[in-house]
Amino acid sequence: MNGLHGSRTEAFPAPKDPVAGEAPAIPVLRGHFAARWNAWGAGRQEAFLARLLAGDGGSFPLVEPSPDGRADLRAVTFLHVAPDATAVILSANALVDHRNTAASEFERHQGTGLWVLTYLMPADWECGYRITVHRGPGQAPWQAATMRRAIRMAADAGGPDPLNPVLGAGMNGGAMSVVRLPGAPAAPWLAAARVDPVATSPVMGGVLAGGSTSAASEGLAELQLVDSGNGRLRTVWIYSPAPGSTAGPTPLLILHDGQVWAKHLNLKATLDAAVRDGVVPALHVAMVDSFDGATRSQELSGPVGTVDFVAEDLLPVLRRTLPVRTDAAGTIVSGASYGGLASLWQVARHPDLVGVALAQSPSLWRYDLAEPLARVADRVVLRLQAGIYEAEIHATSMQLLADLVPLGADISLCSVTGGHDWSWWNPWLIHGLADLLG
Template sequence: MTMHTERARYAAAPPRVETRGNGAATPRVHGFLATRVSPEGIAALPAALASGNLDYPLVDRCPAPGDGGPEMVHATFLFIDEQAEQPAQAVILSANALVDHENLAASEFEQASERLWSITLLVPADWVASYRITVHRGDGPAPWHQAADRRAIRLAADAGGPDPLNPQVSTTMNGAAVSVFRGPKAAATPHLAPAVPAAGHRGPSLGGWGAADARTQGRHPRLSHHLLQDENCGRERSVWIYQPPGSDSGAQQEPTPLVVVHDGATWVKHLSFAESLDNAINAKALEPVHVMFVDSTSIPLRSTELPHAAGTTRSLAQQFLPWARNGFNVRADPASTLVTGSSFGGLAAILAVLRYPELFGRAVAQSPSLWYTDLSTQLKSLAPHVELEIQAGYFETRIAESCAQTLDALHGSNSAQRIQYQQVSGGHDWAWWAPELLSALARSFPATGR
């Protein structure tokens, strides 16, 4: 089965997702560093890394497959132990979607020398993943071995921090800093702005976030914060409006498409997506667009309101979309109105084009939680003008399988011709959601004359 990024319209049968047991199998290669580097070379690695003369993480390309399969690489991650007085007893790599709670040894580093620990994974050459490194010192088993259930194990394995050796830092939903690995064949991200982790955040990168606030005002000159009463859900909701370059000076005269983005606080506060939009528009990769970032506020509210059409989707259709169209210079036709989100937000994006096709004519559903509800019957009746793109990570097993099952059920239907599916070499991960959303917007609304 093909693991590299693909995009296809499903007139033909969709690809199958291989079952990998209880979660994604961690592709660890034992003893790899010792087979490639001499003891003297291993001893010299810390100095080579400190000098900046060595690309990191270490990547060794595998021979090109002869069967048409994906190109693979060996990715080696290192940890240099600087605390001689209390040396590390165990080190674990918390790579997105690859910590198997039933086989933790597959994510643990090996001690290559007195100060140096290493782990090597065999991954697709276009793998994109966020990760953290957690170190256990002192007596007794590591916390991730003491935890009793899957979530507690994942939290314990993720409690450390970004890789000190890797300058590529991003963030997750709650603003926690993470390191990012991008394989040599991963798509370039020239317009993506650097993420801004939450200052002083402690603890795991997994989980949600607290109530949104207006402190993002002033960070971007054309990003405005609005605190509105959500009449449908019966609570206040933060909404941010991004206006494209030229709108503040009067240069932008023609109405633009409108993009609606779920989980707005993360995109605005931590992912610097307004700057990314500026970059893509100024580079003529994306036509000027307005973007409405709609906050989901908290994990409990998000889980209640996003997966059901009567929740946030109804609020968008009945209140927030009319509000944006009345107050900003945007087009009011469905072909110019795109809704997007990830996870439950991806499911909500699909619900929007199913329930309100007269309002939303395009959707980009990233890692949609189709395991939560079967939408295959409704998707067979997808309105003929609606365009839907579904993206899923190969390593997010449950979601990838549910997406494949849904597409399989649509095989041969008229709506299948208007549904694109992109399988990404990654997990349930903001590390690829952000760049792939920017690319999807450029495909939906390409700049004229580029």
């Protein structure tokens, strides 16, 4: 052990401030839908418009081959019915550039009441998005704002796409629409999200869901455990495989931001299906709450705090009360964003307890973990996942890979065609576990 929470018995790297990433290169196909519309006859136009006005969302957004015939790209057309709107923006995760919001704005379509935006995207794109409408005179809020976060929040202030029935949930349970193109890995075991109908924008870093139980966490055992570092009572939701699905001790997964997985992403149903289908073996999962935004930023973003709670308070209880493996190789830690960073700190500081990290979009802009992880490179397994549209996180993940591969570390990086986004973190948790556990 490295001492109690908050101690600094070793020299940790200094934390850094966030850095704005490069502007994403998103080819907008202006006029793409208008050209197709003009090629239709009046009857087809009327039928299509009637379908939209009736709210038929069976196959939207429209996904079509690339105009230039490239097999690795698709034309993705978003449509929105808003005759009285003066501006409409697509808040697709990581694609809203605060320096050029016009690239994410819809165009008014020929007096039909439709607004249209077409992107040319890789065929395996996975994304959560919302549509925000401005009505009345003056600039839209996202046009008038000047600060990066204010622009992002204004662009995301609307709601899900009424034409798209596929919903996901963000950090606070706020609903977002999900587009998953045909080239993305299949995830037939993925359970439908359970959104909070009163939650606001689910942009990362927003207010977290509260600590109360909900219908979405039914079927999970709830553990209340005192954090010896700060005296606060933490909630941990425990997933156990179905009786009879395993004959011996199972792998154990420690999963950060547990309230999101337990309440809104319905991880229990996903795991039940994935285990039943043989995608992953039976395992136990402990979903650790991150309480609220301020607590999460303080306790989950560095080498102490939640990392020490897991090592000193949680793991001893889980290994004493659950039929799980007690070796480091059979214990996995995972999380996204700050949770991904905490996962890497966990194996760097406690490799004798936790030997495997599945870090999704780890916030490596905050700490350079190359040296701490180099010290345990021969003892741990590192699996990184990062979205190609989260520029700084993807670049720092690639750098960590480059730093550790020459040392013989068991490390890999999976580049996902997405942003900083629960829409892909959700299925890719299972993809990652399937890779680790066979």
